[in-house]
Amino acid sequence: MLAEKYADRIEKIFSKYPDKRSAIMDLLYLAQEEYGWLSGDALEEVAALVDVDPTQAHSIAGFYTMYSEKPKGKYWFQVCTDLPCALRGADDFYQALCEYLGVEDGGTTEDGLFTVEQVMCLAACDRAPMMQCNFHYHENLDLDKVKALVEQLRQEAAAAQGE
Amino acid sequence: MEHILLRDLDIPDIRNFDVYVANGGYEGLKKAVREHTPEEVIQIVLESNLRGRGGAGFPTGRKWSFIPKDAPIKYVVVNADESEPGTFKDRQILEKNPHQLIEGAMIAAYAIQATAVYIYCRGEFWDLAHALEEEIEAARQANLVGDDVLGSGWNCPVYVHLGAGAYICGEESALLNSLQGLLGQPRVRPPFPAQPGGGLYYAPTVVNNVETLANVPWIILNGAAAYKAIGTPESSGVKIFCLSGHVARPGNYELPFGITFRELIFEHGGGIPNGKKLKAILPSGASGPVLPATGEVLDAPLTYESVAALGSTLGSASFILMDEDTDMVWAAAKMTHFFKHESCGKCTPCREGTYWLERIYRRLLRGEGTMRDLELLKSIPRNMQGGVTLCALGEFAANPVLSTVQHFYAEYEEYVRHAEATREARQAAEQMHDYTLGEAGELPEAVGQGGVR
Numbered sequence: 102m103l104a105e106k107y108a109d110r111i112e113k114i115f116s117k118y119p120d121k122r123s124a125i126m127d128l129l130y131l132a133q134e135e136y137g138w139l140s141g142d143a144l145e146e147v148a149a150l151v152d153v154d155p156t157q158a159h160s161i162a163g164f165y166t167m168y169s170e171k172p173k174g175k176y177w178f179q180v181c182t183d184l185p186c187a188l189r190g191a192d193d194f195y196q197a198l199c200e201y202l203g204v205e206d207g208g209t210t211e212d213g214l215f216t217v218e219q220v221m222c223l224a225a226c227d228r229a230p231m232m233q234c235n236f237h238y239h240e241n242l243d244l245d246k247v248k249a250l251v252e253q254l255r256q257e258a259a260a261a262q263g264e
Numbered sequence: 265m266e267h268i269l270l271r272d273l274d275i276p277d278i279r280n281f282d283v284y285v286a287n288g289g290y291e292g293l294k295k296a297v298r299e300h301t302p303e304e305v306i307q308i309v310l311e312s313n314l315r316g317r318g319g320a321g322f323p324t325g326r327k328w329s330f331i332p333k334d335a336p337i338k339y340v341v342v343n344a345d346e347s348e349p350g351t352f353k354d355r356q357i358l359e360k361n362p363h364q365l366i367e368g369a370m371i372a373a374y375a376i377q378a379t380a381v382y383i384y385c386r387g388e389f390w391d392l393a394h395a396l397e398e399e400i401e402a403a404r405q406a407n408l409v410g411d412d413v414l415g416s417g418w419n420c421p422v423y424v425h426l427g428a429g430a431y432i433c434g435e436e437s438a439l440l441n442s443l444q445g446l447l448g449q450p451r452v453r454p455p456f457p458a459q460p461g462g463g464l465y466y467a468p469t470v471v472n473n474v475e476t477l478a479n480v481p482w483i484i485l486n487g488a489a490a491y492k493a494i495g496t497p498e499s500s501g502v503k504i505f506c507l508s509g510h511v512a513r514p515g516n517y518e519l520p521f522g523i524t525f526r527e528l529i530f531e532h533g534g535g536i537p538n539g540k541k542l543k544a545i546l547p548s549g550a551s552g553p554v555l556p557a558t559g560e561v562l563d564a565p566l567t568y569e570s571v572a573a574l575g576s577t578l579g580s581a582s583f584i585l586m587d588e589d590t591d592m593v594w595a596a597a598k599m600t601h602f603f604k605h606e607s608c609g610k611c612t613p614c615r616e617g618t619y620w621l622e623r624i625y626r627r628l629l630r631g632e633g634t635m636r637d638l639e640l641l642k643s644i645p646r647n648m649q650g651g652v653t654l655c656a657l658g659e660f661a662a663n664p665v666l667s668t669v670q671h672f673y674a675e676y677e678e679y680v681r682h683a684e685a686t687r688e689a690r691q692a693a694e695q696m697h698d699y700t701l702g703e704a705g706e707l708p709e710a711v712g713q714g715g716v717r
């Protein structure tokens with residue numbers, strides 16, 4: 102349970118706000134970090150922490166692109182294909198990435214490692230093509246660079262499994 | 265000239281607290297707190313003619329002056345949601361010169377005697393937001409933030425709040441809802457954020473953009489007149505211009521208002537790559553009307569007034585540049601997709617309008633458009649404008665459609681002509697086919713028409 106495991110962190114989050122309810126976004130991130138995605142149970146747990154109805158936690162989770170109510174690959178690639186990036190080749194980059202990983206738009210690789218998705222402008226248009234991987238930016242990309250990243254992540258994942 | 269905002273370009277390590285302080289950092293806050301009353305600070309900012317850099321260009325000092333002095337609780341909220349396509353200026357300040365934002369926000373907070381400051385960062389600024397928290401802590405340890413600021417008896421903590429990916433949360437009333445843990449949808453106004461009942465937790469609140477606030481320390485230190493001397497009489501000071509799309513040197517350029525489009529794009533941005541010609545300019549990201557790159561436009565000065573006179577808006581000054589090979593129907597479709605995705609769905613004209621516009625663009629791009637679709641592209645956006653929606657997103661969404669239809673209609677017609685030619689050719693082929701089938705007596709004509717495709 103989050104409340105026991107992360108008591109200090111949760112306390113610190115609550116201390117930022119005069120109203121508990123404001124903590125819901127941070128706590129949804131915490132739950133997603135812990136469980137990998139926001140299942141119905143996770144949403145109920147967060148809702149209970151901030152004293153709101155679970156349906157409200159559901160609607161907030163559904164409102165934002167950075168929360169996932171479905172399981173995702175271990176690495177979540179969110180590629181910006183918005184206009185400024187697309188003018189610098191982001192659509193082609195995204196397609197090449199999908200082909201390289203053998204997935205459809207929005208899909209997850211069979212080994213469960215990579216999910217790919219298109220997102221709107223990430224305020225990095227001067228460094229297109231770019232993407233976010235688990236909320237960290239990777240910029241000025243091309244297929245070779247992203248292949249190297251995929252390879253590195255595969256090795257990391259394999260090493261983590263071996264442990 | 266040395267930079268006022270992008271000081272990291274002059275002093276690479278200025279993101280570090282010690283380096284910032286060694287280069288005059290927090291002197292503006294000290295001067296404000298020790299030498300000026302809150303009212304004087306508001307007066308200085310008013311006289312500097314600083315206007316909001318988040319898009320609307322509202323006079324900053326005036327906004328601060330709306331806050332009722334006797335309200336027991338008041339807030340400053342920093343809008344660091346930066347999600348307009350083509351905008352990446354606040355990010356550079358937050359990442360490379362964060363203390364200047366913290367200092368500016370604290371001066372604003374002093375001016376309205378705020379209870380606390382919240383910095384609302386878009387969720388994707390995850391790494392940056394966590395680093396920002398550390399810098400706030402450094403400022404707190406130096407007594408510049410938090411309890412008894414500079415021994416003045418005034419308490420004002422600064423907190424970072426992370427969004428989670430929704431353009432609409434950059435709209436100030438949606439931002440406040442999101443910060444309160446409510447759904448990030450705009451509020452009905454009035455009351456406006458500065459008024460009781462309209463702000464954060466319904467207390468009077470100043471919402472300012474990152475870049476706006478980053479100007480404030482310099483203004484306090486150097487005076488309103490010095491700031492007003494930069495730029496033009498109506499558009500005072502400096503602005504960060506973001507260049508993206510088809511440009512040789514994309515990036516942020518801090519320049520005085522009043523330089524021309526041509527200077528910005530060709531001198532600073534290095535012009536258009538691959539020897540191409542510039543075709544179209546979006547001066548305010550996806551939200552403002554597109555301008556064709558005519559001589560008249562290129563020679564116009566970059567001020568709020570002159571860009572408005574050209575029929576667009578300077579907004580947050582996010583310049584998306586498109587060369588002669590750009591398909592403007594495709595570009596408008598991209599922007600329409602953006603607004604369809606980002607509409608919060610609360611108002612019918614915006615929700616339905618963006619939905620239908622996107623469908624029409626899909627049809628056009630698939631080569632199935634009709635002249636009727638083009639008529640709809642002219643009429644649907646009209647129904648989204650004129651203050652019929654709760655926030656400006658509905659109006660923004662109409663702009664790329666109407667302005668590309670206005671300036672690049674021939675490209676739309678070309679899509680339809682092509683689609684019609686394809687339809688005719690297909691019909692002819694089908695008739696031939698039906699004819700053959702009919703002769704063989706295998707299928708009645710009507711079935712053949714639907715089934716062959």
Ligand SMILES: Cc1cc2nc3c(=O)[nH]c(=O)nc-3n(C[C@H](O)[C@H](O)[C@H](O)COP(=O)(O)O)c2cc1C
Nearest residue numbers: 316317318343345346347434435436472473476656
């Ligand atoms: C749909 C929409 C999105 C907006 N996004 C942003 C944004 O990302 N950042 C921002 O500072 N202002 C944004 N604004 C403008 C804010 O509502 C508000 O005017 C601004 O934060 C005020 O600060 P300023 O006076 O310092 O510019 C947006 C407005 C609308 C209607």
Ligand code: SF4
Nearest residue numbers: 608610611614653655
């Ligand atoms: S105009 Fe669009 S985004 Fe704004 S409140 Fe209405 S539906 Fe939501």
Ligand code: FES
Nearest residue numbers: 181186223225226
């Ligand atoms: S359009 Fe991709 S980061 Fe802005």
